[in-house]
Amino acid sequence: MAMMRNYIIFLASLLCLTNLFLASSAASASDTFGVHEAFVQCLSRKSLPNEPISGLIYTPNNSSFSTVLQTYIRNLRFNETTTRKPYLIITPTKISHIQSSILCAKQYGLLMKIRSGGHDYEGVSYVADSPFFILDLFNFRWQEIADKLDDDLFIRMIIDVVNDTSTTVTNAKTIRSTFFALFLGDSERLLSVMNKSFPELGLKKSDCTEMNWAESVVYYTSFPAGTPVEALLSRIPQVLTHLKRKSDYLKKPMPIDGIEFIFKKMIELQTPVLTFNPYGGKMAEISPLAKPFPHRAGNIAKIQYATNWPENGVQTAEHYLNLTKQLFAYMTPYVSKNPREHFLNYRDLDIGINHNGKNKIKNYREGRVYGVQYFLQENFKRLVKVKTVVDPDNFFRNEQSIPVFP
Template structure:
């Protein structure tokens, strides 16, 4: 699949056919070469493959405005076990539903997707500011979980915690707010000064640029990096890491954040990323695609640990740290079931071994059962 990377953009229809082996960076670059007013809502890692990304739903910095990648898939081409090339009509709606978010399992070999492009302004705004524990971070974090899913849907404002050393060499908690807004800086500052004044955003913190330049910025490249860097298929880092996930459905108190910060400092290299939901994500039915994390979720939490040491001992140590942090978060996150993001492939949760039709049936049964359970818990 690596070499199946053709991308054909239609400005007339505001769509594109993209083969599954293309990377997100290649897709973004090809769209931007045709228009500075069209884009596609997908992830911030340009070396990720389109096929794998879409198979798990495909979330990114425009999901609060336009939903997931799979919410913007119009058609697909799939080769079945008999070698027959199928499109949406010939494969049927059940199979099409399953391959747009149901996971990269053996439904068939997905050859390409037809995607709906979305409109973006010529100018978007980004900022990247930091706040530490000593800068009233507990209050900022508590307010964030109260408002993040209710902010203007043009705004994506994640909150990422890690452990750093302060000026005295003592461990402290830092939060990074790397933010994207579909509009100019004047409007962005007005929104946040009204709805989230605790952050203390200044207009001087903001940078206006084109959408494709914001993709480069959000990837972590220095300002001014040429956009053709998105064509590289080499990841910026190649190191061992472990990722787990959770969903937050009730706000965390100041005391809760104090507990979380202390536990992070006890462990090594802990990073917790809070990616806000709400907006369009709350408007789309949980049955529309095999991705149930819609209305009712404030944020997805990503636990991530990266390390450079090699060997079984180092791997076991860092894996255990991540599992401990995940355990510490149990009181705060979704329950019955404890939800998780499929594409992180967390083997701690388990594996699936059903056949093709069994997978489709299990997906639909699980989704309906989960929804009923959620409603019963809400009413109870």
């Protein structure tokens, strides 16, 4: 009887605890909903009467929410059913909308992700591990670009693995090197330049296509030949895929045995592709300390590791991510060291992330890991100083943002 009474007491206690937990969970969800509602009301209050923001706010209850969210997702790795979604998307059309979004987010302590073209390779602009909203700037589309280059010739080399048609061996693979060039001049002068500087390529006039600058942008975007320049007005990519990108900098020419080793490993891995973008020219004339971007004189080329795959699934993604990491590891002896330098626009969370917790010392140390690799030591220090003055509360943050001084 005593055992039965104790069991009943235990069961009653368990039910009580369960009810308390459910009540606590419901209260927590209610509090979160209340904060989000207050945030939306704050946006309306702080927007200008002649520039209302209410029609630019999307929640999961809006029929257009998924369309707005997915329109600028450029990496299908971050569009899985398990990927955390924002609780709100704001698509500002006026500067005042951006200002009110920032002010209200700071007031309620909300995490804001800023997205423009969605080009970020690691989804930093539209994915987070904690609740967040997106400030989507796709309506702000203007850009400033240089209208001419100082050096006339740019050649990009892409190395990938293809079927070997020169042998009867089944499934034999070989390495293919493809050269894409942009030259500011006519084909006659280009042939003269190439015959002097790169005769091994054997360039012929039939390999050249003369076009204007806008048409060359279409060409470099991999549209089919003859595509009109109006195709550039479309914001919809030709192909969406899962992808991973990494980067490196080449300081010295790779030795022949090193090239042979990498080719052998690429054939083993098959999928990852290497792209070499040459530096020099104007890049080498600007001091590394003149601008935040430091990778200038002393760099032969920027290297991009690219892996794409069509299949969905976490295990599939892990397989291809591992292939990319292996090729990256094989390249270690041939690229920059102390630090191993990387290109910020080829975002790579493998080199370090910032958890942006309450411990500012820890945040700074985490930020320094990737910050020095992207910006080098001196530039990173200067960026931290600016960040500390302009955004001391670290409101504008993501997994690889500049930290503040502790």
